[in-house]
Amino acid sequence: MLHHLVFLFGMSLVAREIFAFTSCYSNGQIANYYFCNLTEVPPVPNNTVILWLSFNKIRQVNASSFPLLEQLLILEIGTQFDFPVTIGKAAFRNLPNLQNLDLGDNKILHLDPDAFVELSNVHTLQLYHNSLEESILEEDYLRDMISLEYLDLSKNKIKRLRPHRLFYRLKSLQIVNLENNKIPILCEGNLASFQGKLFTLFILNSNKLYYSVSMDWAKCGNPFKNIALDTLDLGGNGWGVDIMRHFCTAVNGTSIIFLKLSNHIMGPGFGFKNLKDPDQDTFAGLARSGVRLLDISHGSIFSLNPYVFQSLGDLELLNLHNNKVNQIQKQAFFGLGNLGTLNLSYNILGELYDYIFEGLQNVMHIDLKQNHIGVIAENSFRDLRKLKLVDLRDNAIKTLPSFPAMITLHLSDNKLASVDNKKINATFLILERNRLENLGVLHILLQVPDVKYILLRQNRLSYCVKTVNVIENNQLVYLDLGENMLKLVWDRGLCLDVFWALSKLEVLHLNNNYLTTLPQGIFSGLTSLNRLNLASNLLSYLSPGVFPESLKTLNMSENQLLSPALELFMTLSILDITNNRFFCDCTLNTWTAWLNQTNVTLAGSENDTYCVLPPFFTRVPLSSVALDGCNEDELQKPLQFSLFIFTSVTLIMSLTAVIIFSHFRGTCFVWYKTIKGALLKERKQAIDTSTYKYDAYLCYSSKDFEWVQNSLIKHLDSQYSEKNRFTLCFEERDFLPGEEQITNIRDAIWNSRKTICIVTRQFLKDGWCVEAFNFAQSRYFCDLKDVLIMVLVGSLSQYQLMKYKPIRVFVQRSQYMQWPEDHQDVDWFLNNLSHQILKEKKVQKKSTVIEMQTVRTIS
Template sequence: TMLHHLVFLLGTSLVAKEIFASINCYYQKQIARYNGCSLTEVPLVPKDTLVFWLNFNKIRQVNASSFPLLEQLLILEIGTQSVSSVTIGKAAFRNLPNLQTLDLGDNKILHLDPEAFVGLSNVNTLRLFHNRLDESILEEDYLRDFISLEYLDLSSNQIKILRPHRLFYHLKNLTIVNLKYNQIPIICEGHLDSFQGKFFSLFILNSNYLYKPTSEDWANCGNPFKNIALGTLDLGSNGWGEDKVQHFLTAVNGTPIDFLKFKNHIMGSGFGFKNFRDPDKDTFAGLARSGIRLLDISHGFIFSLNPYLFQSLGDLEWLDLNHNKINQIQKQAFFGLRNLKTLNLSYNLLGELYNDAFEGLQNVKLIDLQQNHIGIIAQNPFRDLLSLEMVDLRDNAIKTLPSFPSMATIFLSDNKLLSIGSQTIRATFINLERNRLANLGDLYILLQVPNVQYILLRQNRLSDCNKHVNVSENNQLIYLDLGENMLKLVWDRGLCLDVFRALSNLLVLHLNNNYLTALPQDIFSGLKSLNRLNLASNLLSYLPPDVFPESLKTLNMSENQLLSLAPEVFMTLSLLDITNNRFFCDCTLNTWIAWVNKSNVTLAGSENDTYCVLPPGLTRVPFSSVALDGCNEDELQKPLQFSLFIFTSVTLIMFLTAVIVFNHFRGTCFVWYKTIIGTLLKERKQAIDTSAYKYDAYLCYSNRDFEWVQNSLLKHLDSQYSEKNRFTLCFEERDFLPGEDHITNIRDAIWNSRKTICIVTRQFLKDGWCVEAFNFAQSRYFCDLKDVLIMVAVGSLSQYQLMKYKPIRVFVQRSQYMQWPEDHQDVDWFLNSLSHQILQEKKVKKKSSVTEMQTIRTIS
């Protein structure tokens, strides 16, 4: 039994593997997808391929003969081969002259011939990550032909020394170098001489061994980036403490750097330790002349922001200190940051903010303080920050609303606010979600804030109302979220029923999850502009008429206890959600369904979520499946309904019988049809104009098919075979001149015939003369501007087999072809259709054929 199970599992895995391969291994729209196909060598692909993916295969070697000439190929990926090593031979990519992206990453061990990359002058992106390459990839001239290279990824290798070859002088476009996860212990002045004069938009030295050198080593090392300009320099995750950072920045003094990243450092004493120093006023002094605008020193152990810490960074605009252990902001800590716009202090250990915390940040626009432990805020630490637009204080322990200057956004969600108080605030967006506010009267205070447009009070404890002011008539509020509170306790006592009375500009209102069992009379009367209302997850069982404003378009009534539905309540809506209610399905349901079918309202949610709860026989039955047959039915209508049923059934049976009879005897029916039409209308054969052409049609076929063509076509169409036949046909065995060049005979036959009929069979596709004749016939299409080619496919030819031949592919994309019938009784109908095709004259537009003419000429 165990053996049977193993065999079954093995078979299942093999089948799954084949299915996976068929899904992931195909060519479509000039993209060759062969990822994970267990290939051991490069497969053949069409010459017009643009993208070629060969990742996750078993290719061990790529050499000069691996690829055919692919002049249009732009992207090639041969990464993550599941073999022990991959070898790239001499001139392996010589047949890919226009390649732009080459990815050989994650091949574990990559062996490169010194001339592996010969000829790749157009490549701008080269990925060689995780290949166990050593420093020779940079020190030798492997990359000499990459004159267009812009991005070089050598991350996760075994490079120990960074001394690039002099060839890098000539790589003028190289702007991104990724050396992350290597083993580089130090870089000194002179190591990067071949990079001098360059500007690198991104230079990554993250996660190397740069922590090993002592401070004295850096002091004697000089400036490794001398005469080099840097957009972003990433030195994170190198285990640098304050001393190494200071000595390195002193060494690179004067190097232009726009963005410096020290993410994941070990600067700072941490919380409760003193063995490492916090950075001070000398730490970043070496950046004074670098013009740095962005500095990331996040994810470290800085405990205290010391005085004048950033005094040398006068050009800094963005400072990221998140995920440190900052507990103290000393006076003048931000002195000198006159141009700072964004300050990120999130995810630290700040417990209080003093009035002088942000002194010197006169131009700051955004301060992020979320996820600290701030419980006390001094009287007004933001008073001098006149450019401030947003303060993010989410997820702290603030109990009293602080004062803010005029700004755009205030985030105070996930705190411990008990009341709004009387603090002066000015903002257009106020987020106070998930606090401990219990008094709905605080909303009246917030509505006094000039120009406030968004107020979010979701998940508070609003259950009482003690107001001291009324809602300002000139308020600009457009969005109000009061969801997940306890407004039932407020309105059941008749308190603050005028809360929405003056909100004439409000567009969106959320009142979900408030335990509402009924809506107070005229509660929405002042909401003249309300467009969207959310009343989901309450306990509403009844909606009075005219309860909603006429402007309402979207209503969410899901997860309530509605028993019935009155269409007049929802007349103005365009979108309605009534899912998961407790509907009693009586005869009024028919009225509701009829209204829904006539109105423009859209019902949200799944049909299975709108169901009956009562009566017991219809419990959980969706509306769409409910049949209420006994409602308002006139007994006199029953005989009529029965008669209609009988009539419909008999008509349907007769129609199906006629269809079955016709299908089985359609050949005989066609003969009768032609005989009757000929007798009644005295049909005459259409006169054929033979003045312009010697033949009515040239019949092109493979010599091996002559016997079939003679029996199936010539005997029924050619006038020399029978007097009943009406056409003068041309075919090779009878009409080609002996001794004349074969191609001349074909061309004369095509141009001396009104139409050319190509009998396309498997033998036809193998016959070069036949395919050539097909191409000649198409060329006449563009000269005469007439559709003179008729294609008849015989036998089981797939679309793929036809599309392999360019002349036939061009024809099939432009016109329809005829298929020889498999059923013998359809032959007469087919021959009649073919006769009409021979007689029919089809004109074509000249403009529409320009592109096809170019294609035909190319094929010719």
Template sequence: MLYHLIFLLGTILGAKEIFAFTSCYMHGRIAQYYYCNLTEVPLVPNDTIIFWLSFNKIRQVNASSFPLLVQLHTLEIGTQFVFPVIIGKAAFRNLPNLQTLDLGDNKILHLDPDAFVGLSHLQTLRLYYNQLEESILEKDYLRDLLSLEYLDLSGNQIKSLRPHRLFYRLKYLQIIDLKNNFISTLCEGDLDSFQGKPFLLFILNSNQLYQRITMDWAKCGNPLKNIVPGTLDLGGNGWTVDIMQHFCTAVNGTPIEFLKFTHHIMGRGFGFNNLRDPDKDTFAGLARSGLRLLDISHGFIFSLNPCVFQSLGDLELLNLHHNKINQIQKQAFIGLGNLKFLNLSHNLLGELYNDPFEGLHSVLQIDLQQNHIGQIAGNPFRNLRGLQLVDLRDNAIKTLPSFPAMNILRLSDNRLISLGNQNISATYLDLERNRLTNLGDLYFLLQAPDVQFIFLRQNRLSLCDKSINIIENNQLVYLDLGENMLKLVWDRSLCLDVFWALSKLQVLHLNNNYLTTLPQDIFHGLTSLNRLNLASNQLSHLPPGVFPESLKTLNMSENQLLSPAPEVFMTLSVLDITHNRFFCDCTLTTLTMWLNQTNVTLAGSENDTYCLLPPVFTKVPLSSVALHGCNEDELQKPLQFSLFIFTSVTLIMFLTAIVIFNHFRGTCFVWYKTIAGALMKDHKHAISTSACKYDAYLCYSNRDFEWVQNSLLKHLDSQYSEKNRFTLCFEERDFLPGEDHIINIRDAIWNSRKTICIVTRQFLKDGWCVEAFNFAQSRYFSDLKDVLIMVVVGSLSQYQLMKYKPIRVFVQRSQYMQWPEDHQDVDWFLHNISHQILKEKKVNKKFNVLEMQTISTIS
């Protein structure tokens, strides 16, 4: 079929030259010569293993056509555009190890009786659609194919089936395909050469078998005598009930594992009565065949009569799809105690009453999709205790019936308006494309503790009337609420707690719900949420902290985002913000900077994330937008001209003073300290040492010690200089050798009045430093004092700091200090940090409870 499609495509496009250019090549040890207009076999390297020569004009193959190719195992030479194609004597003698030979679809193929001489290793031979006649089987063409496993003779002109006695020697033959021939009869003795062979697959599909002549079945006997066909395909022969019954009787006792009778004409259909439906005698002849799989699909069976399958006690799969079944009579499935899979899809069932599946004690799956079932009454599934799957998709069910506990229940594409009070217990529940309007039904569905997957896409959820709450111990991990109208629910402040008890939910779909805003704390409780789909809504703003910290994948495509804050996306690994309505002005600067620096994987191409306004930037990708002047005075609102004139003189006067002060501010600060010291020398504050051993613990990365010593210790620590007033604690001097490092850190923090964390790039990479920061912050809640001083050194951005949870919590609560870049500001900074060490700042006891929980979680 692949070859036919390639040829058809080439014909439609008129592109044979293209095929010739692209399909004629050697790739490694594979030679491909499709559509190359070859008239004879080309030369290829002697180590070639695969040789494709289909779709050419090679008219003849003989003993000299191929060089010696000892390693070749696959040869295709089918679908030549000339006919007849002649295969001469010993044509493949130079291919001694050939395993697969494809000569199919050559329209007319002439074979020399010795064409296949020497192919003792051949396993697969394809001779389909070559107008071959029955002589290919009745003569000894295949005598040397001792390893043959698969023989394809479909689509030829074979009229009878009496194989040559040489087939006794083909011990490995497992698959014979004879579909689409003209074999009209098959009686006992015709297949004697196949006796004793355990065929995996014997295909006699579409031969009009037993149709064109009047059969004497008593004289014909058993056509499968002493043959063991694993799978016997007799479909497409258009059998009536009478032919089916006669054949089953004739093969009585023959072991068959899988029997296919597809495309039959059994049954009276819908609207005519000239043919009859199968009855209890139709398959009676198969009682001793050990049949496990039966396919009688694509027919006209209208009614499943009582006891119709009672003789098939070993049956495990019954396929009845694409018939015209409208009635299931009482006890229709009696005798099928071992049946596990029942397919009744694509029929005309309109209702299920009483006990239509009586006798199916072991059934696992029932497929009833695409019928016309509108009424289900009497609890038809009540006795099916082992049932794992019921497929009722694409029916007309309005009221939910009762089901036993199972794994999968499919009810999509029905007409359900409400779930009523039925107790549903299923792991996988599909209710897509119904007419449900009440979001309160979800609360009801989640009363079942085992449900893990719920699909409610494309319903009409627009109101919420709940009578119960969702149970806390539910196991839901996947919830699809896409393509509903949840905006109408949440705009009225209804069911805002719908997700609060879903602590195990990992995937949530809320796309296409007309959402313009997200209610506050709507995702509260989703502590395991990993993937969230909010695509195709109308969201223009995302409040900070709206998403759970566990979220890794977010789809915000096709919304109306104008200028979202990048802090909202901090925890993500994958983000889709394509096809939004970005307004590319200076307010979008932080987002564009973040997009260029972040490690988050951005879905879609750069051209899908573009500006909509202003018009000058329409459809320009965000990565290409240059926003100039966003850090200058253009960001401020322009002053009126009269106010500018009035203030200009004043600004010039102050500007001169500021320039002078800025240039000599270090000297000014020294004068200030000298004067202040002289005035207040009798009023210096004494440092209280009654409570703590140290004034401050200095926490920093070991790699920063030299800088810390020169910049801080020499100017603050009393042991470095007598004029310094503080007793500081730091690792290199004060930690006890041999003591556990974490204990040293803890003792240093609790024995010091303050903890000073010198946050540098090395600090953020040092796990001990981050842990010490966390310990110091926990003391904030223990002593109810602000005991932590954070000093940032170097060019660390806000985004880099916010990646670390302890630091993020501190920054949201307090201000940190930045080491000055200008050397003349160092004295002022040291004075300020000295003041912070001495300062006692109490903490309000009514601090945010959520903040305390966050710190506790980090600790």
């Protein structure tokens, strides 16, 4: 039965993986002859179990092609590059125990009527994509295949379905695949030789069945009369509401567990009325079929009408994925008392009302991801007492309704700025990529009674105001705070006790938080911590005793460690210290020796754990560093000692100067400006306001407005402060209400001395921003002036920038400015940006013709 198929396919997949790179090779019981340019079957050992002959040029197989191979179970001879392929009489008679025969994808296959004689043990026969016609079923080609379980005839040219009476004898047949043929009609009696069978899977997908013929449904009758079906796949046939209703009525009483009707044309979609949504009569004919799983995904259903599923009382799963559902009427789910899973993902729902899930008293899983949900009524989920999982990913939710107790609440990729613990109750809370800024939200979430997993990755956690204290008996075991800004919280001494009450926490992620130091005692209370992720921070020093004794796995990759203390890692089982900045001197000698001898598993490649200093050890792996001279008596070598002292003093002074400048460069810049102004009596350059209305137009994504306002506008715009010298233009203040967006953008660019584009991830997703960038670049070629300033904010790769042609043209011609990661450099950056706004730079004409053509192409 089916376990034989699973076993055979498993053997085939494993063997393919082993011999993927050893084509034209026979080893033991496996013979792999893929892509060997063969024109006939090669000789193979008589104990061969698996023989692969696909991707060759074999055009004929006959009774003498194979030697006697009594142990052969799997034979592939599909996808021959020369066709037609002819299978002669008794071609496989020397393969008496063959179980899996693959002749698929030969484009044109000619079969002798006796081609398959004596193949009584074949379980799987694959004849897909061979230009076969209906004779393969209507004649007795398969008469000896009494063990056949799986027959694949997909992608052929079968135009009629009337199987030969020999199929009465094929008692084991369970799977028939007729996808992508040309069967226009199927009526009662056509499948007479299949009657009395139970099919695990019957596929008639993409045949245009009933689509282009005039049907007398009353005369046609039930094509599956006296046939039981676990899964019936009728998707992709282009059925509208009328065909769907007639078919469901025709199969009244036929047992179907899983009915797949995906890729239909039911529903008008958004903004159209030419096609109907299903109504209470559409699926009424399935009332006695016992359907438990219904797939009507990938269509254009716009409205779920009242009582549309009332006849499907046995339904346990309803898949409405990828339609255009925007409205769910009252009592739309009436009659679905046994439904356990509802999939409404990838639709266009905007609001969820109190009545929307009425009738789903037993539902356990609701998938609503990738809609446009912005408003959820307070009691939408109130009566769903058996609910275990709600997936609301990638919507526009700002405020949470009340949820019953469940296992998983998935709310990532929304617009949440705060949460209320009284409205949620789940074991898994997934809140990644929202707009949470207050680390105090963690204290609120820990009030949830049964919460064990909290994921807050990629939010905006940058300050902390506690409204509640962490309860001592919380059950939290997994916490992900990666890719936030916890440095800003802890550098101000806020919420240093955030982990103190998490005695059961086992896994903690703090990667990508710009951490330069770990506050003393920050991990106090984490007595069960087993795995800690501190990767991709800026840590250069770790104080002794900072990690809990229970810690076994530590990720310190992508930091700036120079000479870490050995005792920090003695109790670990797994350690990742790749891509750090190790200083390989004698102080590291003991450490490198430990690395070569320790039982701790070191993650990553040896080549990724290397020295940065001194220069002659740069990029040398730690395991290869030779520090043999570190134990010699330096007093006996005065010259070496003197050189050591001189080098050490010089290095220390240089490092001290670099460190001082690195940590206080912001203050140094302020002193420099003050001294320069005093000595040179520097005057501010007068700004010519006669030509332009604005000094600069700030172009940015509306999602970045808060950051732009705090980081740029407040420090440059004269309306924000008298000490600021520029008149800036930006959308929220200066665009004319009611005017077209493109007109506002064009006027802002041409009325401003310069255009400053703040390029972020959100900028690249905003079509108006990219269009504004293109407009500004067009002005560059018209005025022959450098009027465009590009400021890159955040970590965007060169590949991400080069995907956008206007930006690629600019980057190839000009340099852009990078927003500093360290706040000390902000004043210097703003000063440099001010000079760029004031500077007038002419552009040479010699290359403008080609570049203007490029810009026109972009436009």
